[in-house]
Amino acid sequence: MNKALIQDSSLSEADEIASSGNFIIELINRLGEKDYKPLIEISHSLAEEYGEKYILNDNTIGKYFNREGSLPIIARFQKKIIGYIIGMPLELLSQEPWSRLDENYGKFNTLYTYAFVIQNKYKKNGYAKTLKKVYLNWAKKREGIIFSTGHVKKGISSRFKGKIEIINQIENWQGTEEIFEYYRRNLDPEKIHQKKVG
Ligand SMILES: CC(C)(COP(=O)(O)OP(=O)(O)OC[C@H]1O[C@@H](n2cnc3c(N)ncnc32)[C@H](O)[C@@H]1OP(=O)(O)O)[C@@H](O)C(=O)NCCC(=O)NCCS
Numbered sequence: 001m002n003k004a005l006i007q008d009s010s011l012s013e014a015d016e017i018a019s020s021g022n023f024i025i026e027l028i029n030r031l032g033e034k035d036y037k038p039l040i041e042i043s044h045s046l047a048e049e050y051g052e053k054y055i056l057n058d059n060t061i062g063k064y065f066n067r068e069g070s071l072p073i074i075a076r077f078q079k080k081i082i083g084y085i086i087g088m089p090l091e092l093l094s095q096e097p098w099s100r101l102d103e104n105y106g107k108f109n110t111l112y113t114y115a116f117v118i119q120n121k122y123k124k125n126g127y128a129k130t131l132k133k134v135y136l137n138w139a140k141k142r143e144g145i146i147f148s149t150g151h152v153k154k155g156i157s158s159r160f161k162g163k164i165e166i167i168n169q170i171e172n173w174q175g176t177e178e179i180f181e182y183y184r185r186n187l188d189p190e191k192i193h194q195k196k197v198g
Contacts, residue, residue: 010034017073020164024079024129025134028072031065038081039065039074043061046117051174054115058153064114067092071111071139075118075131083118085135087111087148098182102167104147110184113150136162140187147184154179163189 010033014026031039041057046054056064064086065072071087088112093099104110113135118128139148151173157164163186173180187193 002143006133008032017138018130020130022078023075023130024076025131026076027138028065028074031061031072036061037075037197039084042081042083042117042119043115045120046115053174064088071135071142073131073135073138075122075127077122077127082122083131085116085131085133086114087139088114090149098170102149108144110147110149111142111145113148116150136185136187140148140193147188148187149182149184151180151182153179157181157183160185162186 012026012032012035013029015029016024017027018025036056036058038189039061040147043054043056064070067088069092073085073087074081075083088111089108090099090102090105090106091113092111093112099105099112102110116128116132116135118131121126136148139145149167151170157166160183165184165186167182167184170180170182172178
């Protein structure tokens, strides 16, 4: 039997899009079940601050990682998953009232950064920075995508580099009793990628 034809569906199908030593960044094409558990574990750290809604489960993993149009990127250290960032087209978040209020809703030009998380012990050493950089680079290469948006705690976005505007402020984001801002980043202010697409 031809071994190449045997595929283990529990393994993720991913492209390595950046690496440095033991640190690897992968763009997920289809997430295999072997990677569900570590992602679910890491998502718990989001719940501490943002609520249970952010804890991944088998259903939401399918929704965020295996959905056409989404941009799920994971970071591994020594092959183990240590973090992830997920971009979702605004239009896939139609159940969220704020998504439909964005002036670009329906234009299919915006990726919403749904989650960005790195395990505690890998924070503040450049891994998150690299993950974010790679994510933004891939976002801008997506056909039709001009903006990325996201909700961050008030004050965080003022440290972001690039072309950022604050769209609005939410007094009690998702019941966290924290003030969050909805920001928009123009991914392609020089319109380099738009020209290619258009
Ligand atoms: C957000 C997180 C991944 C950043 O990791 P870190 O190692 O602490 O990151 P650093 O301080 O080195 O910052 C890395 C980059 O992420 C940016 N950043 C920090 N917090 C961010 C946030 N909430 N959303 C988007 N970007 C953020 C920083 O501005 C920096 O960007 P730059 O490279 O353009 O300067 C990490 O703190 C974490 O996992 N937090 C818990 C989960 C969370 O709050 N996620 C955000 C909401 S989904």
